[in-house]
Amino acid sequence: MIAELKNKIIATQNKDSEVVISVEEVSKKFCRDLKQSLFYGVQDIATDLIGGRRKSQYLRSGEFWALKDVGFQLRRGEALGLVGANGSGKSTLLRIISGLIKPDTGIVKVKGRVAPLIALGAGFNPILTGRENIYANMSILGLPTKKIKKLFDDVVDFAEIWEAIDAPVQTYSSGMAARLGFACAVHIEPDVLLIDEVLAVGDVKFKMKCHQRLAKLREKGTAFILVTHNPHSTLNVCDSAIYLKKGQLIQSGESEVIIRKYEEDLCLNGVGSTTGIMVLPRKQNDDLGLDILSLSFRDEHNHVLPHLLTGEPAYLCVECIAHKPINNTNLGVQIKSLSGENDLVLYLTSTSDQCKLKIPRGKVEIRMKMPYCGLVPGVYTSKIYLRDGIRTFDSVEAFRFTVKANRNTSKCLFYQPREWEIVLK
Structure with a gap:
């Protein structure tokens, strides 16, 4: 009996510490010139057809590294923030993890179902109705039709678009499409959720609903990777973070430490004044x-x-x-x-x-x-x-x-001065 209990505890611990995403020395390069990029694409296809070997580790004329030798691990139930300025490679990294694009070098291992919230509503067909897009979108994310039918009412209730569910998505506002996209993604209960700036859309009520739903998913073991330019969202949602700069991993660690490092770099790069x-x-x-x-x-x-x-x-x-x-x-x-x-x-x-x-x-x-x-x-x-x-x-x-700060202000929106005392009754 005791042995069975120990085995259950060990199994639970292993499940909680299970690595769901492993990124090993991943690099990705792009070419800014369209004609040159098309030429390189044809060249790579021809190389593959004749059984040749690409020299993916080297840059060709006009190319640049969007990511260079980035690596990290994400475990079940963890939340990781990606921090960095525009063009640092955050969205490229999410697209590689989601399988939308392939890395030029390195390995990405993903265990379980992944729901990419990289652009809410981007996967919808504008001609189809909201109802039809729910079935199409959730099927792509791996759910069978029978399961989608059971979840349909919950998805529409969450998105709050019953009055427009049978209208073409092209008639939706950006906020309505965003709500529907988020509702589809979170109701499949994925093992990994990739979130790219999507929590910035919608009204305050919808944002609160999103955060509540994300908290429930995390309790069930869903892991998150969050990209946002709002440091408070990163601090409140993520335990750890990685700082990307021009495609390179500058630093990783606790989210508060990484956010402060990023903000200090903003000042040192001339965005702010440190003279006082x-x-x-x-x-x-x-x-x-x-x-x-x-x-x-x-x-x-x-x-x-x-x-x-x-x-x-x-x-x-x-x-x-x-x-x-x-x-x-x-x-x-x-x-x-x-x-x-x-x-x-x-x-x-x-x-x-x-x-x-x-x-x-x-x-x-x-x-x-x-x-x-x-x-x-x-x-x-x-x-x-x-x-x-x-x-x-x-x-x-x-x-x-x-x-x-010379004191702990982690996850605070402002500093509240206070005093502590014990009153005898």
């Missing part, structure tokens, strides 16, 4: 009466901060020159996450805080004190403006800065 101060040229026309001279973040000792620290105090300092006294000035700050989906993270104005700024003539510095920085580590861009009730005196469209 931005000096603006003097304006030739001073008719408006108030000009911004410099922007910076400073500490309590007036030292310029090269970056902000999550949970630590800081001052936003706006140095300006007033050509005449101005009694009612409004300072506005709009902050967006540069590495996310460009959504507004924070919007502050002195007017909304019922603070009327009276600016005297001459050079002044407006300071906004932050008792703590509530932004989580990342790269941000801010728009800062000065205006009164009628006109804008001056504005800076892109003041970029970085936020780092």
Whole structure:
């Protein structure tokens, strides 16, 4: 009896640690010139026909490596994020794993049923109705007709398109096609789910439904590979991640570490500023009466901060020159996450805080004190403006800065200061 129990435990552990995707030194090359690409294609076919051997490990004139010697493993129930800028090879890697294209070198081993959500609705026939496309799409993904009939109502309920189910897909909006594509893929309960930016489509309600469904699938052992430019999606869904840059694997590890490495590279490559101060040229026309001279973040000792620290105090300092006294000035700050989906993270104005700024003539510095920085580590861009009730005196469209952390803020959207205590009753 005890031996049987041990065997069941071992079998369960082996199943949980089972490798479902193994990518070994995979490379893929493309040619940017269409005519040259067609010529190479004919050349490769001719080589195969005469039993020759392709020299796939070498680049020909005009070719480039979209992927170069990439390798990793994905186990059952794990979620892996692919991080990198556009053109880094993320979508190419997903297409190779899904079998849509073949690698030039290397081996990809996939165990079980794979559902690629690389482009929702891309596999639909626009002339066929939604009902017909459900049967066609789920059949391609490996389900028999009898099983599809049982799942049909659940698929349409999830997609919420009963009123249009018998209309041609070409009459659907992009959101409707996206919902139907996602519903088809998740209801086959695949062993591996490949997701490429598809969680960015649809309304908030549909996104919540998608995440709930993905969580249930993962509990049942489905493994995920997720591509998204929203770092919070990667942090909340994926335990680990790999960072691709120009087709090469730069780093792999815990998702938080990889996201921070990617964001730091964004700054180092000139996307953001790490100096902590931005000096603006003097304006030739001073008719408006108030000009911004410099922007910076400073500490309590007036030292310029090269970056902000999550949970630590800081001052936003706006140095300006007033050509005449101005009694009612409004300072506005709009902050967006540069590495996310460009959504507004924070919007502050002195007017909304019922603070009327009276600016005297001459050079002044407006300071906004932050008792703590509530932004989580990342790269941000801010728009800062000065205006009164009628006109804008001056504005800076892109003041970029970085936020780092000396504490654990994993999977947070913002930092909440707190204190802990035990109260005796």
